[in-house]
Amino acid sequence: MSGHFEEEEDIDLDSSVEGGMKKLIDAAGAGASFTSPGWLTQLGRLWGGKSDVPVADAKPADIQDLLGGALFKALYKWMEETGPVYLLPTGPVSSFLVISDPAAAKHVLRATDNPNRPLYVKGLVAEVSEFLFGSGFAIAGGDLWRVRRKAVGPALHRAYLQTMVDRVFGPSAGQLCAKLEGVAASGGSIDMEACFSQLTLDVIGKSMFSYDFGALTTSSPVIQAVYTALKETEQRATDVLPLWKVPALNMFSERQRKAAAAVALIRDTTERLIAKCKEMVEDEEQASFEEGYINTADPSVLRFLIASRDEVSAQQLRDDLLSMLVAGHETTGSVLTWTLYLLAQSPDAMAKAQAEIERVLGDRPLPALGDVAALGYLMRCVNESMRLYPHPPVLLRRAQAPDVLPGGYSVPVGQDVMISVYNIHRSAAVWDDPNEFRPERFPLDQPVPTEQTTDYRFIPFSGGPRKCVGDQFALMEAVVALAVVLRRFDFALVPDQDIGMTTGATIHTQNGLYMTNMTLKRTPRRCLNSLRQNIGPQGLHHIVL
Numbered sequence: 001m002s003g004h005f006e007e008e009e010d011i012d013l014d015s016s017v018e019g020g021m022k023k024l025i026d027a028a029g030a031g032a033s034f035t036s037p038g039w040l041t042q043l044g045r046l047w048g049g050k051s052d053v054p055v056a057d058a059k060p061a062d063i064q065d066l067l068g069g070a071l072f073k074a075l076y077k078w079m080e081e082t083g084p085v086y087l088l089p090t091g092p093v094s095s096f097l098v099i100s101d102p103a104a105a106k107h108v109l110r111a112t113d114n115p116n117r118p119l120y121v122k123g124l125v126a127e128v129s130e131f132l133f134g135s136g137f138a139i140a141g142g143d144l145w146r147v148r149r150k151a152v153g154p155a156l157h158r159a160y161l162q163t164m165v166d167r168v169f170g171p172s173a174g175q176l177c178a179k180l181e182g183v184a185a186s187g188g189s190i191d192m193e194a195c196f197s198q199l200t201l202d203v204i205g206k207s208m209f210s211y212d213f214g215a216l217t218t219s220s221p222v223i224q225a226v227y228t229a230l231k232e233t234e235q236r237a238t239d240v241l242p243l244w245k246v247p248a249l250n251m252f253s254e255r256q257r258k259a260a261a262a263v264a265l266i267r268d269t270t271e272r273l274i275a276k277c278k279e280m281v282e283d284e285e286q287a288s289f290e291e292g293y294i295n296t297a298d299p300s301v302l303r304f305l306i307a308s309r310d311e312v313s314a315q316q317l318r319d320d321l322l323s324m325l326v327a328g329h330e331t332t333g334s335v336l337t338w339t340l341y342l343l344a345q346s347p348d349a350m351a352k353a354q355a356e357i358e359r360v361l362g363d364r365p366l367p368a369l370g371d372v373a374a375l376g377y378l379m380r381c382v383n384e385s386m387r388l389y390p391h392p393p394v395l396l397r398r399a400q401a402p403d404v405l406p407g408g409y410s411v412p413v414g415q416d417v418m419i420s421v422y423n424i425h426r427s428a429a430v431w432d433d434p435n436e437f438r439p440e441r442f443p444l445d446q447p448v449p450t451e452q453t454t455d456y457r458f459i460p461f462s463g464g465p466r467k468c469v470g471d472q473f474a475l476m477e478a479v480v481a482l483a484v485v486l487r488r489f490d491f492a493l494v495p496d497q498d499i500g501m502t503t504g505a506t507i508h509t510q511n512g513l514y515m516t517n518m519t520l521k522r523t524p525r526r527c528l529n530s531l532r533q534n535i536g537p538q539g540l541h542h543i544v545l
């Protein structure tokens, strides 16, 4: 396999393939894989154009991974066989250009929705999630995206994040501890993947709309609707036969009827929250809105956006908020799941993280904003977990102008592109011992790693104009949640469980992450009392419908 390229460097294709053997495309467009053409490659042979990009040699066995919803595993195998940039034919005239190289990823990400270099757009992502996001800015493009990103981004300012740490992240993690105490007392086991998904749904509801889903403690139709809609987005992303693209068929599909009902309920709930918030803001002086605005009774993003009195329709506001809800929920839940999984298997790293938490928090039960920076090792554990398990594992783009990638590969107009973050993060050409969990690879005396500090070798939040708007929010939420939970419990994996990996929008376990023998750690009494008092939504004006 070849190494990664420097941006815009010309590369000799002959030398870019292991052992000097190159997989070049023949005149008909398939790869130099005549000897063992698989079904996908056969399809690729029909692919009309000539290309200078090697073609993945997809075999029938590979479809197992694809049908199992773990496309990213097959993409990894093809990277090892074919190199860091290859074509994956998906039909007679369709294909994905798969990128597993930091320089090529940087090139594409920085040219997405970039007014000075408008070469790429989001493409397919918008198609699979439009039914839920509507015109939300996470999937919109062009001017609509630019205007809405500019309006929403400032809502996540520093004072907002500080308030969320104090009033939402810490207390919500305390509620999770209360739930886990029952399990620890009974000596049973619990699926921590489900717990983290509930925790992050509660957190994002409170932070976005001051709405308490109560997912950690209850079940409700709205919660079920969120899960149904999320599942549908994931299924659409991996459907082999996308029947949902034919509106006339949707009424005959039980799955589609359920998804439509779920979306209707979520939208209705959000619209009612918006209407209620608008009523409350009516009396507020317009002059009171300035940079860094925060309403102490209701510090939510919804309140910020309504108080800004931006010219925006209720529907756009609804779709933007739903974009944030969905983008910020399962992603952070999955980060927590895999970080706990990795720590539970690495006693040294776990001991180091727990010692740091004790030292930083002393007898205070919940971290404050300043503690997040002091919890540097825990942060590196989260970073390292996001390297090994990036969510989503692939980023999709579509070329809207002809382009040439670093390495000299041409990209025709309309080409669908898949940046495999998973491959970049696990490539031996990019990282030493790429499959090992080693938080120490991100030293404490250097900045927290980002796409900038690593020159796009580490891109868990993407990069360029469409980079995640909630990266700081998510990192703080994850560090606070882990600090609170690891302070209170020691965890042990239920032995012999098959964790597996599957994916939709994020990487999930196949069967849950069951923890047992959850020993309550000795916690200072003062700290414990304070934790118990703090788990309510103090000081948050919760909108109740």
Ligand code: HEM
Residues within 6 Å of the ligand: 137, 138, 139, 149, 323, 324, 325, 327, 328, 329, 331, 332, 335, 390, 391, 392, 395, 396, 460, 461, 462, 463, 465, 466, 467, 468, 469, 470, 471, 473, 474, 475
């Ligand atoms: C650890 C948790 C998170 C991860 C791993 C994550 C990852 C990402 C990634 C990779 C993208 C870019 C997708 C692309 O380039 O196609 C993205 C976009 C986005 N994220 Fe996050 N995210 C997380 C948490 C959050 C949170 C908490 C929020 C909201 C508070 C959020 C809101 C968004 C939005 C609105 C976008 C779209 C931005 C745009 O297109 O302008 N994310 N996220």
